[in-house]
Amino acid sequence: MTRLPAITDLMDEHGVSRGVVLRAFSVLRKDGAAEPVPGGRWRVVREGQRTDRRPLAERLTDVFADDGLEVGAAFPSASALCERFGVSRPTVTKALGKLEAAGWLSEGGQGKLRTVRALPNREESSSL
Numbered sequence: 302m303t304r305l306p307a308i309t310d311l312m313d314e315h316g317v318s319r320g321v322v323l324r325a326f327s328v329l330r331k332d333g334a335a336e337p338v339p340g341g342r343w344r345v346v347r348e349g350q351r352t353d354r355r356p357l358a359e360r361l362t363d364v365f366a367d368d369g370l371e372v373g374a375a376f377p378s379a380s381a382l383c384e385r386f387g388v389s390r391p392t393v394t395k396a397l398g399k400l401e402a403a404g405w406l407s408e409g410g411q412g413k414l415r416t417v418r419a420l421p422n423r424e425e426s427s428s429l
Contacts, residue, residue: 303345305335357388358396362405362421376406376415 306314311322326343329335335343353360364370364377377385382393397415400406409415 304338305343305345307340307342356396357386357392358399360386361396361400365405365417365420370417370420372417372419374417376417378415379409 308319308322311317312319326335329343333346336346338344361382368377370376379390379393379397383390386393397406397409401408403421405417405419405421407416407418
């Protein structure tokens with residue numbers, strides 16, 4: 302992911318107002334060339350790149366089918382999920398907690414392997 306500079310950095314570097322920067326970003330967003338990311342930053346959207354806007358917990362339910370997991374199988378580690386989805390460890394931990402609360406995963410912990418307890422169906426996964 303290519304991140305664009307923060308709005309304040311662009312204002313300082315180019316001596317322009319916040320409004321000018323925001324208008325430029327709105328044009329880039331309208332053209333599909335950039336999108337906002339947390340922290341007041343923007344990222345470049347590559348042509349043909351698909352962005353999944355669903356919450357991480359919902360995207361994690363796809364792992365069951367994508368990886369062909371069955372009940373009792375080991376679920377990917379938090380580290381592997383961080384890399385796979387490009388998010389921070391606390392974000393993954395929170396999403397895994399939701400899957401545990403829904404009864405789909407066994408409780409994890411430091412050095413403890415999470416296993417699949419049940420397989421979500423489409424209706425259940427969209428309720429996260």
